[in-house]
Each structure stands twice: as structure tokens, then as C-alpha cells.
Amino acid sequence: MSVQVEDKSMPAMRTSDKGSMRALVQEGRGSADVLHIREVPKPELIEGRVLVRMRAASVNALDWHSAHGGLLLEVVSRIMRQKPQPIRGVDLAGTVEAVGPGITRFKPGDEVFGGAPAAFAEYVRAREDGLLVKPQSLSFEQAATIGVAGRTALQGLRDHAQVKPGQRVLIHGAGGGVGTFAVQIAKALGTHVTAVTGPRNIDVVASLGADEVIDYSKEDITRRPQQFDAVLDIAGTRSVSSLRRLLVPSGIFVQVGATKGSWFGVFGRIIAVMLRSRVLKQRVKFYVAKATVEDLAFLRDLFLAGKLRPVIDRTYPLSEAREAIRYLGTGQARAKVVITED
Ligand SMILES: NC(=O)c1ccc[n+]([C@@H]2O[C@H](COP(=O)([O-])OP(=O)(O)OC[C@H]3O[C@@H](n4cnc5c(N)ncnc54)[C@H](OP(=O)(O)O)[C@@H]3O)[C@@H](O)[C@H]2O)c1
Numbered sequence: 001m002s003v004q005v006e007d008k009s010m011p012a013m014r015t016s017d018k019g020s021m022r023a024l025v026q027e028g029r030g031s032a033d034v035l036h037i038r039e040v041p042k043p044e045l046i047e048g049r050v051l052v053r054m055r056a057a058s059v060n061a062l063d064w065h066s067a068h069g070g071l072l073l074e075v076v077s078r079i080m081r082q083k084p085q086p087i088r089g090v091d092l093a094g095t096v097e098a099v100g101p102g103i104t105r106f107k108p109g110d111e112v113f114g115g116a117p118a119a120f121a122e123y124v125r126a127r128e129d130g131l132l133v134k135p136q137s138l139s140f141e142q143a144a145t146i147g148v149a150g151r152t153a154l155q156g157l158r159d160h161a162q163v164k165p166g167q168r169v170l171i172h173g174a175g176g177g178v179g180t181f182a183v184q185i186a187k188a189l190g191t192h193v194t195a196v197t198g199p200r201n202i203d204v205v206a207s208l209g210a211d212e213v214i215d216y217s218k219e220d221i222t223r224r225p226q227q228f229d230a231v232l233d234i235a236g237t238r239s240v241s242s243l244r245r246l247l248v249p250s251g252i253f254v255q256v257g258a259t260k261g262s263w264f265g266v267f268g269r270i271i272a273v274m275l276r277s278r279v280l281k282q283r284v285k286f287y288v289a290k291a292t293v294e295d296l297a298f299l300r301d302l303f304l305a306g307k308l309r310p311v312i313d314r315t316y317p318l319s320e321a322r323e324a325i326r327y328l329g330t331g332q333a334r335a336k337v338v339i340t341e342d
Pocket of ligand 1: 216235334
């Protein structure tokens with residue numbers, strides 16, 4: 001599979017009638033089979049919101065988890081009082097179709113990118129403060145990849161690990177969406193980067209500027225001596241204790257993600273990290289990335305400075321969005337998977 005980073009020309013949008021649109025709707029939980037393209041009402045434009053015609057939207061692990069989650073996810077969502085969201089997707093790039101009352105920063109025709117719920121749809125209603133104007137040199141597909149993955153990588157390294165220039169950083173799980181951003185951001189922050197990834201992604205990760213790339217099918221990183229100031233664990237495939245042993249005494253372990261196994265495994269790991277932090281007072285952290293537009297602007301500026309290159313593995317038209325989510329779940333995806341308008 002070749003890595004796609006360039007612009008792709010887009011065919012015209014198809015919609016059924018003025019008041020409706022097509023969207024990827026989640027009907028139940030358990031597998032990607034619960035996702036269906038349906039005709040649904042177009043979002044109503046209300047005060048403080050922008051209606052965006054979706055040109056590209058990227059797939060995140062969250063979309064896979066939301067479709068696959070079972071009872072435990074249902075319970076956690078209710079505890080956190082999350083609104084049921086039958087249309088998946090949170091990262092998009094597109095063209096402003098119309099603006100609601102009170103909108104001052106955008107006008108119809110503007111090309112924008114950022115975050116909004118229900119992004120796997122022909123039209124998406126977004127908050128004004130969740131969007132930025134898209135630079136011309138950034139394609140719609142590239143722009144749609146940045147939101148969740150880029151901010152998660154940035155906040156993990158800069159805010160939670162608080163890496164400093166010259167420090168040695170281990171990115172564990174460097175070949176996925178978050179990982180490919182993390183390698184580049186860690187380099188942009190002036191650190192020495194060791195990246196662990198699988199055989200499929202060695203070349204891509206090396207091309208992003210990692211100082212050392214380790215193929216986990218050939219070398220067990222946990223057998224190395226202590227040497228890292230920070231470990232960013234995106235993969236969650238090795239025990240916390242084995243990865244912490246790689247840290248120098250003042251080093252910090254930051255848990256970003258977990259394997260796409262059972263929900264008990266995912267939550268178990270998060271709870272274990274929190275207990276280590278709060279009870280054992282170890283320098284370990286878990287965080288949930290914040291959707292700040294300032295960080296999106298920081299990442300846009302890294303792109304404009306030539307320090308950040310969104311990497312896209314495959315694109316799928318909206319009509320095949322379910323396959324995009326299925327593909328992410330295979331563990332074979334390299335960097336980002338993107339959905340485009342049909
Ligand atoms: N804390 C937060 O706020 C936050 C935000 C977003 C995402 N996340 C989490 O971060 C993780 C990555 O998200 P993503 O969107 O980047 O997903 P993704 O693109 O599917 O990436 C999956 C990651 O898992 C690694 N991986 C898969 N199988 C592996 C194996 N057998 N051994 C070692 N590594 C393996 C991959 O590493 P290689 O490709 O290098 O093998 C890749 O880095 C997910 O768990 C997600 O839930 C957390």
C-alpha cells in the first residue's frame with residue numbers, strides 16, 4: 001500500500017433533496033456492521049453554528065471503539081452524561097455552506113477544518129470556535145487528519161510529559177494516527193526520538209524524522225537499559241512496569257492509548273495507571289486530549305513551517321465509510337484513514 005500525502009481532486013457532491021443528506025449512522029453496538037449509510041435530516045443552522053459541507057473527515061480509534069463498545073461503554077457514556085451520537089466522526093475539513101446568527105469569523109465559501117460531532121455526513125454543524133481557516137497548501141484530506149490525533153500527540157508530549165529539547169523520548173506505537181503525529185511533534189520540540197512500530201510502518205516512521213526506529217517484531221524494546229526521559233505509550237501492548245523500567249529516575253510515563261481488545265482491558269489499564277499515579281505516587285499519567293482550537297492552530301503552524309506532514313494511508317468515499325472504520329480495526333492501518341465526499 002503506498003502512502004498518500006498529496007491532494008486528490010474531488011467529484012461533485014450528491015444529495016437527495018434540500019432538506020436531507022446522507023450520513024454514516026450507528027444503529028446499535030458490537031461491530032462495524034451496525035454502521036449504515038442513511039438518509040437523515042440536514043442539521044438545522046442555529047445561532048453560533050456554522051454549516052460545513054464535508055469534503056474530508058478522518059477516522060479515529062474512538063470511532064472504532066464507539067461502534068464496537070458493549071455494555072461497559074454504554075455505562076461509562078451514561079455516567080459521563082454523553083449525548084447519544086448516532087452519526088460518528090469528529091474531525092473534518094470542508095467548505096462553509098451557511099452561517100448562523102452571531103457568526104463573525106466565517107462566511108459561505110470559506111475552506112475550514114477542525115472538530116465537530118457527526119462528521120461522517122455530507123453536512124456537519126460546527127461551533128465557530130472549533131474551526132480554523134484551512135491554508136491553501138493543506139489539502140482537505142490532510143486537514144481532516146489533524147484534530148484528534150495531532151492534539152493528542154501534542155498534549156501528551158508538551159503538556160503531560162513536558163519534554164524539553166535534548167531529552168530522549170520513546171514513542172511506543174509510532175505507526176498509527178497519533179503515533180505519526182507524535183514522532184514529528186517530538187522532533188519539532190527538539191527531542192531525540194526513538195520510535196517503536198511494526199514491520200509495515202518502519203519506512204513511514206523513519207521518513208518522519210525519528211532518530212531511531214525499532215521494529216517490535218525484531219527487537220523487544222523492554223530489554224534495553226534505562227535511557228528515556230519520557231515514554232509515550234500509544235500502543236498499550238506492553239505492561240506499564242516493563243515500559244517504566246526504560247525510564248531514567250526522573251523520567252515520566254504517559255499512557256495515551258490501549259490495544260483494541262476488550263473494554264475491560266482498556267479500562268483496566270487506565271485504572272492501573274491512575275492507581276500508580278495517585279496511590280504509588282509514580283510519575284505516570286493518563287489523560288484525555290482537549291479539543292482546543294489553539295492547539296489546532298499550533299499544529300497548522302508546524303505544517304506551514306514544514307515541520308509536520310499529515311500521513312494518509314487510504315481514503316474511502318462516504319458511501320464506503322463503514323469499510324474505513326473496519327480497516328482501522330484490522331491493526332493494518334498506517335497513519336491516518338480518511339473519508340471523503342462521494
Ligand atoms: N488519550 C487520549 O485522549 C486519546 C486520544 C486519541 C486516541 N487515543 C488512543 O490512542 C490509541 C491510538 O489511536 P490512533 O487513532 O492512533 O489509532 P490507530 O491509528 O489505529 O493506531 C493504533 C496504534 O496501535 C499500535 N498497535 C496496534 N497493534 C499493535 C501491536 N500488535 N503491537 C504494537 N503496537 C500495535 C499501532 O502501532 P504500529 O502501527 O506502530 O504497529 C498504532 O500506533 C488508541 O488506543 C486510542 O484510543 C487516546
